[in-house]
Amino acid sequence: MGVRSLGYLRLESGDLGKWRAFGADFLGLMPVESDSGSLSFRMDDHPARIVVSPGAQPATTALGFEVLDERELAKLVADVERSGIKVTAGTEAEAAERKVTGFARFADPGGNPVELYYGTVLDHVPVTTPLVSRFVTGDMGFGHAIVSAEDARAAFDFYVGVLGFVERNTMKGPGGTTWFLGCNPRHHTLGITPAPGPGRLLHFMVEAATLDDVGLALDRAAKYEVPMMHSLGKHTNDHMVSFYVWSPENIAVEFGWNGLKVPEPVPVYEITDGAFWGHNFTPPPQPAG
Known part of the structure; x- marks a missing residue:
């Protein structure tokens, strides 16, 4: 399973x-x-x-x-x-x-x-998230993560062949192929991209229930001067409307809405661009001094 x-x-x-x-x-x-x-x-x-x-x-x-x-x-x-x-x-x-x-x-x-x-182990204490109407979780988990691997093909074979993930789509880049993998109706739960050196977490995503949640999070990013990584945009693979910021350790964090659900198996496909619109990139902030 x-x-x-x-x-x-x-x-x-x-x-x-x-x-x-x-x-x-x-x-x-x-x-x-x-x-x-x-x-x-x-x-x-x-x-x-x-x-x-x-x-x-x-x-x-x-x-x-x-x-x-x-x-x-x-x-x-x-x-x-x-x-x-x-x-x-x-x-x-x-x-x-x-x-x-x-x-x-x-x-x-x-x-x-x-x-x-x-x-x-559930403690049955109600969650309180007054800034967000609701996060989209349940049987799809908390979101998705993108990691790197020096031999991305070997990592892909492991996650699909051993852990039971399903290939959703690919995207070719200068360093090689990135794979997006699913294990539930969320379009992808894991992404694997090639990069030299030890594998590392590149970004994780949380999904909110409404477009207003995304807009209000954008307002909070401006209020608290959270550094932007990708401006508001819409992805070509999971159709999510989202923006990205840099975390305190410069991990990219995506805040999105309305990600594509894939309840039944569909043929894999390749994308040639990450966004229909938006998602303009800003590099991570440099350490002071």
Whole structure:
């Protein structure tokens, strides 16, 4: 059956204060403090979708992909190990910190940190997101992520052949082919693009329920001087109307609305441009001094 959704993202940052302002005041997520000193953000009934922990250097420590149950996790772990990748089981304490029943971790062929988990532990505390009418999540997870891999083809083969993702579309660029992969009705949950060096998180997306949510988020970006990465535009592959900003660690973050749903298999296709209109690029801010 394979992966069902992107359930959570875990990061490390040297400045949790900046992330609190970015996640709560700009993105409109609900911040939740933890005993470990990490800062968690909720957007729905899931206990945490984004967790930022203290760290000396910015880092992505986990892309958390949800699977159906314990048996499905065991099957996927065996499949990953047969592919030649070492898998480590999460401890009970680590599972409790993530508020899941069980999980396993490994590095994908590009070096990106992956966690497969099952059994989200719900605390039944209503989520409060007063700046956003609603985030589009549910069985599609919290959004999507784009990662890099030096051998993007090997990473693509792994996610499709081992973890059960479905190819949605491709786009050729100067460095090679980028693949967009789905695992539920959301057009894509994962993108893989070629880049030299170890794999890394390039951007993640959250989807809001209304166009007004996007417009109000644009106003907040201006109010709080959040650096813009792509202006408002509409994508050619998932038809999402969105804009991008730079996070405190210069990860691109997309805030969008009305992404394409693909409930049934459709033939794969190639796009030759990323946007029907808009999405004009601004490079990341340079460090002071």
